[in-house]
Amino acid sequence: MPKLELLPAVDVRDGQAVRLVHGESGTETSYGSPLEAALTWQRAGAEWLHLVDLDAAFGTGDNRALIAEVAGAMDIKVELSGGIRDDASLEAALATGCRRVNLGTAALETPEWVAKVIAEHGDKIAVGLDVRGTTLRGRGWTRDGGDLYETLARLDSEGCARYVVTDIAKDGTLQGPNLELLKNVCAATDKPVVASGGVSSLDDLRAIASLVPEGVEGAIVGKALYAKAFTLEEALAAVSA
Numbered sequence: 001m002p003k004l005e006l007l008p009a010v011d012v013r014d015g016q017a018v019r020l021v022h023g024e025s026g027t028e029t030s031y032g033s034p035l036e037a038a039l040t041w042q043r044a045g046a047e048w049l050h051l052v053d054l055d056a057a058f059g060t061g062d063n064r065a066l067i068a069e070v071a072g073a074m075d076i077k078v079e080l081s082g083g084i085r086d087d088a089s090l091e092a093a094l095a096t097g098c099r100r101v102n103l104g105t106a107a108l109e110t111p112e113w114v115a116k117v118i119a120e121h122g123d124k125i126a127v128g129l130d131v132r133g134t135t136l137r138g139r140g141w142t143r144d145g146g147d148l149y150e151t152l153a154r155l156d157s158e159g160c161a162r163y164v165v166t167d168i169a170k171d172g173t174l175q176g177p178n179l180e181l182l183k184n185v186c187a188a189t190d191k192p193v194v195a196s197g198g199v200s201s202l203d204d205l206r207a208i209a210s211l212v213p214e215g216v217e218g219a220i221v222g223k224a225l226y227a228k229a230f231t232l233e234e235a236l237a238a239v240s241a
Protein backbone atom coordinates (compact mmCIF):
# COMPACT_ATOMS: atom_id res chain seq x y z
CA MET A 1 0.00 0.00 0.00
CA PRO A 2 1.44 3.46 -0.84
CA LYS A 3 2.35 5.46 2.22
CA LEU A 4 0.66 8.70 3.19
CA GLU A 5 2.63 11.74 2.00
CA LEU A 6 3.20 14.40 4.65
CA LEU A 7 3.30 18.07 3.72
CA PRO A 8 4.58 20.29 6.53
CA ALA A 9 3.12 23.76 6.13
CA VAL A 10 4.75 27.16 6.03
CA ASP A 11 2.07 29.87 5.91
CA VAL A 12 3.48 33.35 5.37
CA ARG A 13 1.88 36.56 6.62
CA ASP A 14 3.69 39.90 6.62
CA GLY A 15 7.00 38.13 6.01
CA GLN A 16 6.65 35.73 8.96
CA ALA A 17 5.80 32.05 9.25
CA VAL A 18 2.49 31.98 11.12
CA ARG A 19 -0.34 29.69 12.12
CA LEU A 20 -3.95 30.81 12.24
CA VAL A 21 -6.98 29.42 14.06
CA HIS A 22 -9.88 28.57 11.72
CA GLY A 23 -7.97 30.56 9.07
CA GLU A 24 -9.13 33.81 10.67
CA SER A 25 -7.10 36.92 10.04
CA GLY A 26 -5.89 38.35 13.37
CA THR A 27 -5.39 34.98 15.08
CA GLU A 28 -1.76 34.67 13.97
CA THR A 29 0.90 33.08 16.12
CA SER A 30 4.30 33.91 14.65
CA TYR A 31 7.06 31.36 14.23
CA GLY A 32 9.78 33.52 12.70
CA SER A 33 11.56 33.12 9.40
CA PRO A 34 9.63 31.19 6.71
CA LEU A 35 12.92 30.12 5.12
CA GLU A 36 14.23 28.75 8.42
CA ALA A 37 10.96 26.89 9.02
CA ALA A 38 11.03 25.40 5.51
CA LEU A 39 14.67 24.37 5.83
CA THR A 40 13.89 22.77 9.20
CA TRP A 41 11.19 20.61 7.62
CA GLN A 42 13.45 19.75 4.70
CA ARG A 43 16.31 18.74 7.03
CA ALA A 44 13.88 16.59 9.03
CA GLY A 45 13.15 14.51 5.93
CA ALA A 46 10.07 16.08 4.37
CA GLU A 47 9.50 15.23 0.72
CA TRP A 48 6.97 18.04 0.28
CA LEU A 49 6.52 21.58 1.55
CA HIS A 50 3.05 23.20 1.61
CA LEU A 51 3.80 26.91 1.19
CA VAL A 52 1.02 29.49 1.51
CA ASP A 53 1.01 33.23 0.84
CA LEU A 54 -1.67 34.24 3.33
CA ASP A 55 -1.55 37.93 2.45
CA ALA A 56 -2.29 37.06 -1.17
CA ALA A 57 -5.15 34.80 -0.03
CA PHE A 58 -6.62 37.54 2.21
CA GLY A 59 -6.02 40.32 -0.32
CA THR A 60 -3.75 42.23 2.10
CA GLY A 61 -0.76 42.38 -0.24
CA ASP A 62 1.59 39.54 -1.00
CA ASN A 63 4.86 37.90 -0.04
CA ARG A 64 5.71 36.96 -3.61
CA ALA A 65 9.47 37.65 -3.46
CA LEU A 66 9.88 35.80 -0.16
CA ILE A 67 7.76 32.89 -1.36
CA ALA A 68 9.96 32.64 -4.48
CA GLU A 69 13.08 32.73 -2.29
CA VAL A 70 11.77 29.93 -0.05
CA ALA A 71 10.57 27.77 -2.95
CA GLY A 72 13.88 28.33 -4.77
CA ALA A 73 15.88 27.22 -1.72
CA MET A 74 14.08 23.88 -1.47
CA ASP A 75 15.44 20.60 -2.83
CA ILE A 76 12.07 19.01 -2.06
CA LYS A 77 8.72 19.32 -3.86
CA VAL A 78 6.74 22.47 -3.14
CA GLU A 79 2.96 22.93 -3.26
CA LEU A 80 2.17 26.63 -3.49
CA SER A 81 -1.12 28.27 -2.43
CA GLY A 82 -2.64 31.67 -1.89
CA GLY A 83 -3.74 34.36 -4.29
CA ILE A 84 -3.24 32.36 -7.49
CA ARG A 85 -6.23 33.67 -9.38
CA ASP A 86 -5.17 34.83 -12.85
CA ASP A 87 -2.55 34.32 -15.55
CA ALA A 88 -0.01 36.68 -13.94
CA SER A 89 -0.18 35.13 -10.46
CA LEU A 90 -0.15 31.61 -11.90
CA GLU A 91 2.86 32.40 -14.06
CA ALA A 92 4.69 33.87 -11.04
CA ALA A 93 3.82 30.81 -8.93
CA LEU A 94 4.98 28.31 -11.55
CA ALA A 95 8.16 30.34 -12.14
CA THR A 96 9.22 29.56 -8.54
CA GLY A 97 9.86 25.99 -9.67
CA CYS A 98 7.11 24.62 -7.43
CA ARG A 99 5.79 21.17 -8.28
CA ARG A 100 2.15 22.24 -8.15
CA VAL A 101 -0.16 25.05 -7.18
CA ASN A 102 -3.46 25.06 -5.31
CA LEU A 103 -6.28 27.23 -6.61
CA GLY A 104 -8.96 28.20 -4.11
CA THR A 105 -11.00 31.32 -4.79
CA ALA A 106 -10.46 31.08 -8.55
CA ALA A 107 -12.19 27.69 -8.66
CA LEU A 108 -15.26 29.35 -7.14
CA GLU A 109 -15.25 32.70 -8.92
CA THR A 110 -13.64 32.16 -12.34
CA PRO A 111 -14.45 28.56 -13.27
CA GLU A 112 -13.76 29.11 -17.00
CA TRP A 113 -10.21 30.25 -16.26
CA VAL A 114 -9.65 27.30 -13.94
CA ALA A 115 -10.90 24.86 -16.60
CA LYS A 116 -8.49 26.47 -19.07
CA VAL A 117 -5.43 26.21 -16.77
CA ILE A 118 -6.31 22.62 -15.80
CA ALA A 119 -6.31 21.80 -19.52
CA GLU A 120 -2.99 23.61 -20.02
CA HIS A 121 -1.08 22.50 -16.92
CA GLY A 122 -2.55 19.13 -15.93
CA ASP A 123 -1.36 17.86 -12.56
CA LYS A 124 0.55 21.04 -11.82
CA ILE A 125 -2.88 22.35 -10.81
CA ALA A 126 -4.70 21.18 -7.70
CA VAL A 127 -7.84 22.75 -6.29
CA GLY A 128 -8.12 23.61 -2.62
CA LEU A 129 -11.60 22.80 -1.39
CA ASP A 130 -11.85 24.83 1.80
CA VAL A 131 -15.15 24.02 3.48
CA ARG A 132 -17.40 24.82 6.39
CA GLY A 133 -19.85 21.95 6.54
CA THR A 134 -20.32 21.36 2.83
CA THR A 135 -20.13 25.03 1.81
CA LEU A 136 -16.96 26.17 0.06
CA ARG A 137 -15.28 29.38 1.20
CA GLY A 138 -13.07 31.73 -0.79
CA ARG A 139 -11.32 35.11 -0.46
CA GLY A 140 -9.39 34.18 2.67
CA TRP A 141 -12.26 31.89 3.72
CA THR A 142 -14.50 34.93 4.26
CA ARG A 143 -17.05 34.36 1.48
CA ASP A 144 -19.33 31.48 0.60
CA GLY A 145 -18.56 29.95 -2.78
CA GLY A 146 -21.05 27.19 -3.45
CA ASP A 147 -21.63 23.55 -2.69
CA LEU A 148 -18.65 21.24 -2.18
CA TYR A 149 -20.04 18.27 -4.11
CA GLU A 150 -21.43 20.26 -7.05
CA THR A 151 -18.07 22.01 -7.44
CA LEU A 152 -16.19 18.74 -7.11
CA ALA A 153 -18.31 17.15 -9.86
CA ARG A 154 -17.67 20.13 -12.14
CA LEU A 155 -13.91 20.08 -11.51
CA ASP A 156 -13.78 16.30 -12.00
CA SER A 157 -15.50 16.72 -15.37
CA GLU A 158 -12.84 19.29 -16.29
CA GLY A 159 -10.01 16.89 -15.43
CA CYS A 160 -8.80 18.39 -12.16
CA ALA A 161 -5.96 16.13 -11.01
CA ARG A 162 -6.11 16.47 -7.25
CA TYR A 163 -7.96 18.13 -4.35
CA VAL A 164 -6.66 19.60 -1.12
CA VAL A 165 -9.55 19.38 1.34
CA THR A 166 -9.53 21.67 4.37
CA ASP A 167 -12.14 21.62 7.09
CA ILE A 168 -12.02 25.25 8.20
CA ALA A 169 -13.70 24.40 11.50
CA LYS A 170 -10.73 22.16 12.33
CA ASP A 171 -7.87 24.17 10.86
CA GLY A 172 -5.33 25.38 13.41
CA THR A 173 -7.30 23.91 16.34
CA LEU A 174 -5.43 20.68 17.12
CA GLN A 175 -8.86 18.98 17.43
CA GLY A 176 -8.28 16.10 15.04
CA PRO A 177 -9.05 15.80 11.32
CA ASN A 178 -12.55 15.48 9.88
CA LEU A 179 -12.31 11.86 8.75
CA GLU A 180 -16.00 11.78 7.70
CA LEU A 181 -15.45 14.66 5.30
CA LEU A 182 -12.36 12.99 3.84
CA LYS A 183 -14.24 9.70 3.35
CA ASN A 184 -17.16 11.51 1.71
CA VAL A 185 -14.94 13.44 -0.68
CA CYS A 186 -13.01 10.27 -1.57
CA ALA A 187 -16.32 8.54 -2.28
CA ALA A 188 -17.32 11.39 -4.61
CA THR A 189 -14.14 11.49 -6.73
CA ASP A 190 -11.54 9.11 -8.15
CA LYS A 191 -8.86 11.76 -7.87
CA PRO A 192 -6.33 11.86 -5.01
CA VAL A 193 -7.18 13.90 -1.95
CA VAL A 194 -4.78 15.73 0.35
CA ALA A 195 -6.15 16.18 3.87
CA SER A 196 -5.76 19.47 5.69
CA GLY A 197 -6.89 20.74 9.07
CA GLY A 198 -6.90 19.57 12.65
CA VAL A 199 -3.99 17.13 12.87
CA SER A 200 -2.95 17.03 16.53
CA SER A 201 -1.24 13.70 17.13
CA LEU A 202 0.51 10.76 15.55
CA ASP A 203 -2.74 8.82 15.97
CA ASP A 204 -4.50 11.43 13.83
CA LEU A 205 -1.91 10.83 11.12
CA ARG A 206 -2.37 7.07 11.42
CA ALA A 207 -6.15 7.57 11.10
CA ILE A 208 -5.65 9.62 7.92
CA ALA A 209 -3.19 7.00 6.64
CA SER A 210 -5.91 4.36 7.05
CA LEU A 211 -7.82 6.25 4.32
CA VAL A 212 -5.07 5.83 1.71
CA PRO A 213 -6.95 2.89 0.14
CA GLU A 214 -10.00 5.16 -0.21
CA GLY A 215 -8.02 7.85 -2.05
CA VAL A 216 -6.29 10.02 0.53
CA GLU A 217 -2.79 10.67 -0.76
CA GLY A 218 -1.35 13.10 1.72
CA ALA A 219 -1.82 15.19 4.84
CA ILE A 220 -0.82 18.76 5.54
CA VAL A 221 0.57 19.26 9.03
CA GLY A 222 0.88 22.72 10.52
CA LYS A 223 0.12 23.72 14.08
CA ALA A 224 1.02 20.33 15.60
CA LEU A 225 4.59 20.62 14.29
CA TYR A 226 5.02 24.23 15.38
CA ALA A 227 3.51 23.44 18.81
CA LYS A 228 5.90 20.47 19.03
CA ALA A 229 3.10 17.94 19.61
CA PHE A 230 5.44 15.57 17.74
CA THR A 231 8.47 15.92 15.51
CA LEU A 232 8.37 15.60 11.75
CA GLU A 233 10.73 12.63 12.02
CA GLU A 234 8.20 10.91 14.32
CA ALA A 235 5.37 11.76 11.95
CA LEU A 236 7.20 10.36 8.92
CA ALA A 237 7.99 7.18 10.85
CA ALA A 238 4.35 6.86 11.98
CA VAL A 239 2.97 6.91 8.44
CA SER A 240 5.62 4.68 6.90
CA ALA A 241 5.11 1.90 9.46
Ligand SMILES: O=C(O)c1ccccc1N[C@@H]1O[C@H](COP(=O)(O)O)[C@@H](O)[C@H]1O
Binds near residue numbers: 020085106139
Ligand atom coordinates in the same frame (compact mmCIF):
# COMPACT_ATOMS: atom_id res chain seq x y z
O1 LIG B 1 -4.03 27.99 5.02
C1 LIG B 1 -4.70 28.81 5.65
O2 LIG B 1 -4.67 28.86 6.91
C2 LIG B 1 -5.59 29.76 4.91
C3 LIG B 1 -6.40 30.60 5.64
C4 LIG B 1 -7.22 31.49 4.98
C5 LIG B 1 -7.22 31.51 3.61
C6 LIG B 1 -6.44 30.67 2.86
C7 LIG B 1 -5.60 29.77 3.50
N1 LIG B 1 -4.78 28.90 2.83
C8 LIG B 1 -4.83 28.41 1.52
O3 LIG B 1 -4.84 29.45 0.53
C9 LIG B 1 -5.39 28.90 -0.64
C10 LIG B 1 -6.52 29.72 -1.16
O4 LIG B 1 -6.03 30.91 -1.70
P1 LIG B 1 -6.87 31.58 -2.89
O5 LIG B 1 -8.28 31.55 -2.45
O6 LIG B 1 -6.61 30.73 -4.08
O7 LIG B 1 -6.31 32.94 -2.96
C11 LIG B 1 -5.96 27.54 -0.33
O8 LIG B 1 -5.06 26.53 -0.73
C12 LIG B 1 -6.06 27.60 1.19
O9 LIG B 1 -6.08 26.31 1.73
